[in-house]
Amino acid sequence: MKNIDEKILMTDGEIKQLQNKRKKPIIQSKQEERKKRDRRLYEKGAVNQKILKIIEKREQTEENIEVQEEATDTEE
Template sequence: MKNIDEKILMTEEEIKQLQNKRKKLISQQKQEERKKRDRRIYEKGAVFESIFSTSKDFTKDEFYQLITFPNIKEAINQKIKKIIERREERENPNTENQEEETDTEE
């Protein structure tokens, strides 16, 4: 009976260790994601400031007003869609060719 109790205790300890390891890995993953997000925000903010150098002294509200200005917002959204479409076309050029080949083989 003592042997089984010891095995149970050892197994419970292993479970605790694995749970702690899982928590640590999740925390590490979240930290890496935060770093990527921070870097992305810094880079995009720097690009914005380099294009609109006079906006460096804008407050958060002034910056938001500029970015959400209806004409600018619509123009930027259209440009974003075009960029995404071009990217998808570059990444998937063979998809259309494969579909055409399949149609001609049948």
């Protein structure tokens, strides 16, 4: 009886190992796809941040110009 139970346990272990071997390439490809997607998102996010900074600078210069124009108007 012990011999059969041991064989069953060994076979179950081998089945799990084979299943894990089969899953490993799938998991690796998913991780690679995730890394590529994350990289694209980071790059796009960086571009968006640069654009936002440019927009903020333009808004600040426009505000400064308006303030200067108001100051020159009040002086006259």
